[in-house]
Amino acid sequence: MEIQQLKTKLQTIVSLDVIGINVFFIMKNNRSFLLKKADIRNDATEGLKKVLLTHINEIIAEIDSNDELRVINLSAADDRTTVIYEYDLDEQPEFFSYFENIQNNRQPGYYSTSNRNMFRFETDSLMDVDGYILRFGDEDNSMMVYRKNYPVNVFKRDKIYLIKGDETQFTTMKDDFLRIDSKIDFFKIDDSVFIKNVDILEKFCEFKQIIIAEATCSIAAVSSLGLVENIEVLNERVGEMPFARKLTKVSRTSPVFTLPKANIINFAKNHRLLKKAFKYSENGSIILDTKSSQNLFIRLLNDDFLHSELTNNDYVTPAKDKLD
Structure with a gap:
């Protein structure tokens, strides 16, 4: 999706005459998670909106x-900070399925205490x-916003918090409460999931495994080119998330x-930086014997070495937009 298309969709939603809001909690349940709807009073939902x-x-x-500012595919992520990522990897983290669950189960009565998918203070904990x-949004134009929660956002009644009472007096909290700040980590519009906070995504164990799998496929593709003599050194680094993400892009x-x-090898041997970085085997393949050479090799595959026809200068830049 182009950035102006995204802007139009967001403007449509915020311009609605009547905007509804529903809150769903992703609850830890031993080693799995459950989705439960929160019953929020109208005065609280107005503040959330x-x-x-x-x-x-x-x-x-x-x-x-x-x-x-651009929307770019997550698989093509580079060092730019002025981006919103659109998730485009084939495999998705399991928690993305909660978006589908909410979207596909909007019929009255689906979320209920009898179905055990409503948050209840008697059986559930804010922790x-x-x-x-x-x-x-509304039925025709809506978005879903995800936000990671942390224990620091839960205020327990067994601790002493002084809150405003009458006149000059303070009183204490009688109940647990959860702070919801409504900031945006990810959001979904139509069939697209957009990533505002990629650091949060990388903390999910599932996503790490997805990136490692994608990086491993990239290494197999690199191996088929016959460019590298010791391809196994790349496999040894797939657990390093920044390196694995660069491999995924390749x-x-x-x-x-x-x-x-032959074209790639010739470029490397004649480039003023790369010609000093790589060693070569007897059959002309690149030997990646240091982390520095491995990092530069990934930059080579990502076409990060550019030349300005105007100034005759060479640049290393992972952030680039191809002209039509």
């Missing part, structure tokens, strides 16, 4: 004020809330994969 509208309008304002999803987006081996 106001805060969430503020955050969505901030995204719209950022799009308007920053010409460099088990791992994250929450806010569905925001086989999905790199134009270098379409070039003959």
Whole structure:
């Protein structure tokens, strides 16, 4: 999705005459998770809507004020900070299924105490809330927002918190409460999931395994090119998340994969930086004997070495937009 298309969809939602909001908790349940709807009073939902509208309008304002802001595929992630990532990997983390669950089960009565999918203080604990999803909009135009929850957001009644009482007096809290800030880590519109906070995504164990699997496939693709003598050194580093993400990008987006081996080797041997970085075997394949050479090799495959025809300068830049 292009950035202006995203802006239009967000503007449509915030401009609705009547906006509904539903809150769903992702609950820790031993080694798995459960989705439960929270029953929120109207006076509280109005406050939630106001805060969430503020955050969505901030995204719209950022799009308007920053010409460099882009939507790019997560598989093509680079070092830019002015991006919103769109999830495009074939395999998805399991928690993405909660978006589908909410979207596909909107019929009255589906979420109920009898179905055991409503949050109940008698049986559930706020300490088990791992994250929450806010569905925001109406039947025709809506979005779902995910936010990771942390124990620091749960205030327990067994601790002493002084809150405003009458006149000059303070009183104490009588119940547990959860702070929901409505900031946005991920959000889903239509069939697309957008990532605002990629650091949160990388903390999910499932996502790490997805990236490692994608990186392993990329190494197999690199091996088929016959460029590297000691390909096993790349396998040894797939557990390093920044390196694995760069590997993931290689086989999905790199134009270098379409070039003959001889062209790639010739470029490396004549580039003023790369010619000092690589060693070569007797058959002309690259030997990656240091982490520095391995990192530069991934940059080579991602076509990060660019030359300015205007200034005649060479640059190393992972962030680039191809001209049509």
